[in-house]
Amino acid sequence: MIDAVIIDHAFILAGILFCLGLAGVLVRRNLVFVLISLEVMLNAAGLAFIAAGSAWGQPEGQIMFLAVVTLGAAEVAVGLGLTLLLFRRFNSVDIDQLNQLKG
Amino acid sequence: MDLIQLLALMPLLIVGGVSIVLMLLIAFVRNHALTCFVTCIGLLAAMLTSINTIGDGIIQVTPLLVMDDFTRVFCALMIGISLAASWMAYTYMEASDEIREEYYILLALAALGGCVLIASNHFASMFIGIELLSVSLFAMVGYMVHGGKSSDITLEGGVKYMIMSGVSSSFLLFGVALIYAYAGILTIDFLAAPAGATLSQGYLIVGTSMLIIGLAFKLSWVPFHMWTPDVYQGAPAPVTGFLASGAKIAVFAFLIRFLIASGPDRIDLLLAGLTIMAVLSMLLGNLMALLQSNLKRLLAYSSVAHMGYMMVALIAAIKTGNISEDVAAEAIGVYMVAYALMTLLAFAVLSRLAALNSEYETGNIEMYGGLLYRHPWMATCMFVAFLGLIGMPLTAGFIGKYYLMLAGVDQQLWTLLWVLVAGSALGLYYYLKVILVMCKESQDDAPAELETPVASGFSGVLISGLCLMVLYVGIYPTPVIDWIQLALASL
Amino acid sequence: MQVIGIIVSLMAGGLLAMALGPKSAQASRLAALAGLAVATILFFPLLMLAISETGSGTGAGAVWLSQISIEWIPRFGIRLLFAVDGIAVILIGLTLLLGYISLLSAWSEITKRCGFFYFCLLFTLAGVVGVFSALDLFLFFVFWEVMLIPMFLIITVWGHENRYYAALKFFIYTQASSLLMLLSMLVLVHMHWQQSGTISFSWFDLLETDTSGRLGFWLMLGFFVAFVVKLPGIPVHNWLPDAHTQAPTPGSILLAGILLKTGAYGLLRFIFPLFPEAALEFTPIAMTLGVISVLYAAKLAFAQNDIKRLIAYASISHMGFVTLGIFAWNAISLQGTLVQIVAHGLSSAGLFAIAGLIQQRTHTRALDELGGLWPQVPRLSALMMFFAIAALGLPGLGNFVGEFMILLGTFQTSPIAAVVAALGMVLAPVYALIIMQKAFFGTPSADAKSTSVDLVPHEIFMLAILVVGLIILGFWPGLLTNLSEPGMLDLMRNGLPAGQGG
Amino acid sequence: MNLLWLIPTLPFLGFTILVLSSGRMSRERARIVGVGSVALAFLATIYIATQYYAAAAHGLDHGAGFTVSLWPWITAGSLNLNFSLYLDGLSLSMLFVITGVGALIHLYASGYMWDDPDYTRFFTYMNLFVAAMLMLVLADNLVLMFLGWEGVGLCSFLLIGFWYKDPKNGYAARKAFVVTRAGDTAFAIGLFLLFRELGSLEIQEILHLAPENFEMGGNMPTLISALLLGGAVGKSAQIPLQTWLPDAMAGPTPVSALIHAATMVTAGVYLIARCHPVFLLSPIAMTMVASIGLITLLVAGFTALNQWDIKRVLAYSTMSQIGYMFLALGVEAWDSSIFHLMTHAIFKALLFLTAGSIILAMHHEQDIRKMGGLRKQLPVPFWCFLIGSACLIALPPTSGFWSKEPILLAAWEADPIFWYGAVFGAFLTAVYTTRLMLLVFFGTPEGGIPKTHEPKGWQLHPPLIILAGLSLVAGLFNLPAADVLPHAHEHHPPLWVEITGILLPVVGIFIGWQVFLKGRWQALRMESPAFDGLRKFLASGWGFDWLYDILLVKPFMALAKANRNDIVDLVPKAVVVASSQCYYFFSRGQNGQLRFYVATMAAAAIMIISLALFT
Structure with a gap:
């Protein structure tokens, strides 16, 4: 079993990846890039799963990673559909235009 | 997966089957009435199967899903809600020039996601269930994009829900990964199973917190509620109805199973965070709804407040330790049923009226001026829904609130109870404001309305049914209580 | 058993009236009257039973006249427990009587949507009868809240100029305070559950719970706030003047005549018996509140320019006496409270009916616009004089007997409260006679639209019932106090802390 | 004897008939009902009196009362009052006064008010008043007496504000009601205290229990007597609460005669006489009663001197005569105070009714400066007024003398200061009565003797003549009240005291004659500007009105407006x-x-x- 230290490093990397993704969602205004940062966050979780799986030497980690990746893809598919509609409606993909619903 | 286990999964299979049949049906003939009919019949069949299989004992289908009475009862509830959502969507869709049939496929998929979530006692199936539910909701929220002038707010709602839900799912996942790293197993009773923990306690704490954060987003507890008003206002009325009741009930059911599975030594560290969220939800939910001018936005904040009320019972459940036989879990169950009924009734009436004139949905509450005199029966049903939400006796709302308070009193949660009382006192104002508007003698001419909408009788039946059920549960709650007790006993 | 019959017949009458409403207003009125008549027919055996019980004269008659208990929610031992004793019979009788009065006054005043109006009227009555006879705390709470809705509708749909504000305020005040009651009720049931192991909501079982100590005090306070808001006591009375000014006359009659009494009944039935020690400890504060309501409301009444608002503040002043009487908790003051409740019900119903008739005739409620009504409407003015005199507590009429017994009883417990409250008797004529002076005496103001016709027979009949009631109450209060004797003594025994004897 | 309940019910029956007729009854029938009911009550009183004397004759021990219990009134816990009437010497004599003088006044009023539009309403209130007064006098327990007490207050409110067109009358009526109500509250608090101490409110029981439970001079009997005195002072318009009586003159004159001279204002005296055992237990209370009587006597005397309205002069003279009765009660001259009450009722009613005739003759002119030299044009009122004034001044042959003399002697017996005050009061009475006599009937006002036409009608003169005769003869009656009240011990003060008592009124008449007819010693008339402040102060009833206005009314109004x-x-x-x-x-x-x-x-x-x- 890989001793705890290496697992910690893996999780720190996953954590950094996760925060970068989150920052990406916060900073970027273009919907496509927001979707990309969402993917980054999901894959960070996937990486964490793999690290956890290897820590315990069980295949669940990697199976979970596969599930994460597939479901991430489903999410992004619908996301891109919505981006298309957004572009057709506002002919730009800037999400800051979407601020009619407030109060 | 032998035959018995397959048969045990029958309700889920039927719901999945419905979505497939619909896809095939649409490929051949695009007929709105037929699609709606098939969906309703399919969902009804699924509901009936899950109801009469109650009492068949616990069957673990693959390590992921478990079909015990708890799942059957709450799946029946979940499917019933989606049945109501599809039923009320028919009149709504008839009035819009949108392509109508796809809505029912998404609805069936969402129902399937909910049932998987309820049936899951493994994090993988939980994750699949939540994702299936959320992704189909993305599409449903942004469904009316082609329709008339209000389409850009629907699009806005869809995008917002998609992004926020994506972020929360990743939080959820990361939490699950950390828990898995710490506990080494992926079933939800990881707290009870003392695997050889090699990593520090920190993993467990951060993991569970991120799990709760992911779920908190789905249940729109306050710090994570920002999306609720915008998405509720943006989404079409039947979808908001489903979102408000269906999505939340499924996640809450999973939470109960998670709490019971984690046994007595649950993590007390959650209490501080949850209590703060509960207090904030109750106060902010009611405060923000006070001067709302749009009915859907008002109902959004009221749902935030009601989730806050349910958290009181949740916290009481956490504190009691062994959860099954005490009042708190029952309180959550009964409140779920009551809350679902009332919200569906409110949204059914709203979508029926929106079919007459879209202003009812998007416009100001003043639109409802004098409704009692134009549509007496619709106004009375809305009246009953709002009295229920206030917690007026002889409605399901009161039984729910009474149960919550009893659970709170049971565990001496005095601060939470005081906030509950203050919150519902505040809540009185905006519910009454709507009721008052309906009774107001509107001098100016009545808003331009289509003549009676298509198949108004069809949705009228649903509305009257829901209204009578709200009153029935309020007047004679024993059957609902017995059901919930039955469900909890089998956990 | 009859109580359920009364409630069901009232509701049936209401539904029938609503059904017939669109067809013809007259049909819906008769349906409402029929519902009320059936309820009264069912009420008479109860009354006869009560009278026969007191026949034994020694007050040893059976306390509970008719009791029925059907299982409702077994999980929490909640039962449909209806029990009627002397006090409840009197209050139900008052409710039915004022039901007739408000029906009669609605005869001419309510023109649009009559069916719906009678529906709300009869449902309020049914709710109030339920409150008076429910002895399962849960059932009591259900009736306590349900009677609010029809009253709320009456004010909203048929009220005067800014009725929405008044209806909203009325509903929020009562509903918010009853939430406190719900909380304390649940804690009480929980204490009972811990102490006795069985969970039950019935009043009889909850009597045994030992509620001394800090928690008991808080629970008593929860109940007290809910009832004082309804009563209304001074700090929480603001909803009454608005509700009364904006409610239609039958609505005000219902509100003043019966709904205020539920607050008083609640104080009587639930505060002392369930929390003897806490109530005793709370008595000084409650008495000060009572005295302040008497004096402060009287002063405010004098300053008002709107007749209905003036009468509303007068009711608050009279209800201040009720708080005093209840917290003195001895035989004389309790019987006095009951007489005061019934007398106030009759006299304020009369005052509001006449205020409504004045408004019908002169289209204004402002005292400075009115003047010199006596020559135009002598009979109406004579009756108003009678009710104003009853309101200021002239001996020989019900109010005096009530007030005198309350003050006599309170004097035994705390002389200072009684003496200061007696000042209320000096202030009462100040506000009661100001109406007579400004509206009836003097010369009619220049622009007064004097097209007023004097009283119509059915209006006189309506007011005559109240006049006769008040006179009977003034000269023969025994008719009432005998009925309530057994019930009151039993209540008193429960209300005294364990130590003190009867 | 068990027809006693008939006496209060007859006027009450008259009242109900008049109310139920509500305006449909013609004047004649209203008059018959109105006057008839009180007359019948008088006959019933005579019948009861014969039975009373018959019983007294064959051995029923003196002063024993007779109770008729009608029905249980208020029963709760230890309190059980029943609706019962009690007759004894004291209440019988009061009955005589109320029904006798009342009947005559009703007869007079039926003529006097003949052309008033609200004729029936007038008699409705008058009958209710008589019923309430009878209830007060015949009550067996203090709460029933309180019922009569407040009923009388109500009727005085209704009758003072009878002419409601003029807001001033309304204000006067409300002032009377509120001020008397303040007194009634003190009375009620006294009742509560009595109930708490003695546990019962039956008068006879209290009179037996009081001596046993309270020790002489203890602070409980003093407190109770003070409170009862408060009630009496409110109703009988004595010093602290007397401001309402002058304003009460806004009502019709028969009302002033009946209520504010003969009956209602004497209720306070009756209360103290009825509860004399309680008062006897505390000497301080007795001195309080006496001193209140004395002060009111003097204040009213001085104020009456400066009044220009004929009815206000008579009102202040009533106030001072009741001061005498309170003085008599204070110095334990119980029976002479009731005797003075009876004679005063007669001659004061006579004076008021004659004043009524004069006002009617002068076309509702009440200011005596505009009157003068009327003795030729109004012979009957002149002679009646003369006899009345004689009694008021207490000249020897008249009944006034027989009733006032013992009071003076008893006052000397108790404390010389009381006698000096009382005698000076008698002198003042003589002065202002003569002033009134002369200004109205003798001399000539600036504008010449006014043209008057005397109101004719058989109802007006007979009552005046009967009353005049009675006031001359009344000195000889011995009231049955004597056998209830403790006997005043024989007075034998020094001779000069008796002589000054008799002579001083004559001196007063002489001075009055000199000043007001002969025009000498003008300074005494205090009309010169130097006395302006003093005259205004005295005319306004020693500034009590102003005081209460500042102390109570203004702050309350300001608070209410605030x-x-x-x-x-x-x-x-x-x-x-x-x-x-x-x-x-x-x-x-x-x-x-x-x-x-x-x-x-x-x-x-x-x-x-x-x-x-x-x-």
């Missing part, structure tokens, strides 16, 4: 403002920016994780 809509209303308004402010504050956070939402979500996540980690 918060017309009460301050407690601000609390709900504050809650509304607070919650809407919170709404605006939080709704700024909901600004529709997606990235802002995700930011809040991230921040909240960090907070919860850190909360979980570090707590």
